[in-house]
Amino acid sequence: xxxxxxxxxxxxxxxxxxxxxxxxxxxxxxxxxxxxxxxxxxxxxxxxxxxxxxxxxxxxxxxxxxxxxxxxxxxxxxxxxxxxxxxxxxxxxxxxxxxxxxxxxxxxxxxxxxxxxxxxxxxxxxxxxxxxxxxxxxxxxxxxxxxxxxxxxxxxxxxxxxxxxxxx
Numbered sequence: 232x233x234x235x236x237x238x239x240x241x242x243x244x245x246x247x248x249x250x251x252x253x254x255x256x257x258x259x260x261x262x263x264x265x266x267x268x269x270x271x272x273x274x275x276x277x278x279x280x281x282x283x284x285x286x287x288x289x290x291x292x293x294x295x296x297x298x299x300x301x302x303x304x305x306x307x308x309x310x311x312x313x314x315x316x317x318x319x320x321x322x323x324x325x326x327x328x329x330x331x332x333x334x335x336x337x338x339x340x341x342x343x344x345x346x347x348x349x350x351x352x353x354x355x356x357x358x359x360x361x362x363x364x365x366x367x368x369x370x371x372x373x374x375x376x377x378x379x380x381x382x383x384x385x386x387x388x389x390x391x392x393x394x395x396x397x398x399x
Contacts, residue, residue: 232291234331236339239276239285239297247287247297248274254296254322273320283307286339288323288332295332296323300340302347310379310394311354316344318355321364333364337371345399352399356381356392365393373397 239247251273272278276297279285283301287294299319301307311317318340323333344353354376357364379394 234295234335235289236286236335237289239280239287241277241280243287243294244276244280244285246294247285248276250294250296250324251276251320251322254325273322279307279320283319284343286336288327288336290327290330290332293327294324295327295330296321296336298322298336298340300343303350309356309383310381314349314351315396316340316347316350316353318353321355328363333367334371337367341371341397341399350399353397354379355395357395359391359393365395368395371397 252270255273256270276285279299282305283299285297285299287297289295298321299307301311301317301319303311303313303315303317307319308317309319318337321333321336323336341353344350353373355368355373357368373395374397376394376396379396380391381394382391384390
């Protein structure tokens with residue numbers, strides 16, 4: 232019954248990609264993605280794992296969700312600067328929500344950041360409508376950093392991402 236957080240195994244990449252894609256699609260977070268490009272990025276766990284740490288939450292052999300932990304300077308970072316780590320693509324299967332998997336995944340990322348020499352802050356970006364995620368980040372001590380808000384698709388006013396940070 233214990234929840235285990237560990238690095239994703241290559242044979243889990245396909246399932247984690249589908250969990251991530253379905254979580255984003257099911258929550259209505261891909262309205263901007265007419266071409267399907269970002270959906271492909273969400274599914275491409277192998278690409279993420281080659282450039283960052285992909286962690287999974289597993290209970291009783293069942294994959295519940297995952298997250299990407301990227302260190303400063305890596306190709307998977309969007310907003311992390313020197314001395315920072317970034318959390319990306321946190322997703323929990325709809326049926327597994329409310330069981331602590333998301334919180335455990337974020338805590339594991341914070342733990343990795345603390346163990347990274349020279350890392351002084353964890354940062355992340357989130358969509359405005361991800362209210363449950365906002366509450367999770369606040370519970371774990373993250374604070375809004377509005378000066379770091381950004382738009383991955385300039386010209387799309389509806390896609391400004393909110394930045395959060397956690398000083399270590």
